[in-house]
Amino acid sequence: MKYLIAGLGNIGPEYAFTRHNVGFMVLDRLAAEHDFKFSFEKLAYVAEWKHKGRQIYFIKPTTYMNLSGKAIRYYMDQYKVSTENTLTIVDELQLPYGTLRIKPKGSHGGHNGLKNIEELLATSDYPRLRFGIGNNFPRGRQVDYVLKAFSNEEMSELPVFLDRAGDMVLSFCTLGIQQTMNNYNQ
Template sequence: MKFLIAGLGNIGPEYMLTRHNAGFMVLDRLAAQHGFTFTMNRLAYTAEWRHKGKIIHLIKPTTYMNLSGRAVGSYLKQFDVPIENLLVVTDDKDLPFGKLRLKPKGSAGGHNGLRSIDEVLGTQEYARLRFGIGNDFSKGRQIDFVLGKFPAEEMDVLPDHLDRAGEAVLSFCTSGLQHTMNFFNQK
C-alpha cells in the first residue's frame, strides 16, 4: 500500500523556522527521527520511507506555497497513489499553537497552498493535517505573522508538537484516517 504525504512550506533560508513552514518541519522531524533523507527532484524534495509494510512517499514542494498543487498533483500521479492515501500537512492560523486537526476533506479556509491543491486535483476530498500556529496578530498583519519565525517560548516546545504531528502522520498510514482523527483530534 502506498501513501503520499505532502508537507507544505516555502523553500529558502529566509523561510526556515517560519510558521508557514510547519508542514516542512513535520516532515523534516520525521526524517531526522527515522533516518531517511530528502533529495531534490522536479517540483519537490522527495523521500521514500518503508514502514510496517507501507511505502510512504514524502514531498516538500519547491513551488512555493501558492503553487503547491503542481507538485502534489504531479507526484500523486507519478507514484500512482490513490487520493484517499494522500495527506497534506500544513499550518493553520485558526488553531491554537501546537493543536492538531485532521480532517478527511474540507475547504481551503483561506490557505493558498490548499487552494492550489484543490484547483489542481479538482476536489477538496483529501485528508489534511492542520498544525496550529495561533493567530496572535493585529488586523492587517496576517502575512507578517505567518511568515514570521516562532518566538522563543514556542520554539522551546515546538519539537514536542512536531513529534505529535509526526505520530499522526504514521497513524494515518498504519491505522487509518478515522482512528487517527479519533485519537489526535481529541488532544
C-alpha cells in the same frame, strides 16, 4: 499500500523556521527520527521510506506555498497514489498554537496553498493535517505573521508538537484516517 505525505512550506533559508513552514518541519523531524533522506527532484524534495509494509513517499514542494498543488498532483500521478492516501500537512491560523487536527476533507479556509491543491485535484475531499499556529496578529498583518519565525517560547514547545504530528502521519499510514482522528484529534 502507497501513501504520499506532503509537508507544505516555502524553500529558502529565510523561511526555515517560519510558521508557514511547519509542514516542512514535521517531515524533517520524521526524517531525522527514522533516518531517511530527502533529495531534490522535480518540483519537490522527495524521500521514500517503508513502514509496517507501507510504501510512504514524502514531499516538500519547491513551488512555494501558493503553488503546492502542482507538486502534489505531479507526485500523486508519478507514484500512483490515490487522493485518500495523500496527506497534506499545513499551518492553520484558526487553531491555537500546537493544536493538531486531521480531517478527511474540508475547505481551503482562505489558505492559498490549500486553494491551489483544491484547484489542481478538482476536489476539497483530500486528507489534511492542520497544525495550529494561532492568530496573534494585528488586523491586516496575516502575511507578516505566517512568514515570521516562531517566538523563542513557541520554539521551546515546538519539538513536542512536531513529534505528535509525526505520530499522526504514521498512524494515518497504518491505521487510517478515522482511527487517527479518534486517537489524536484534541
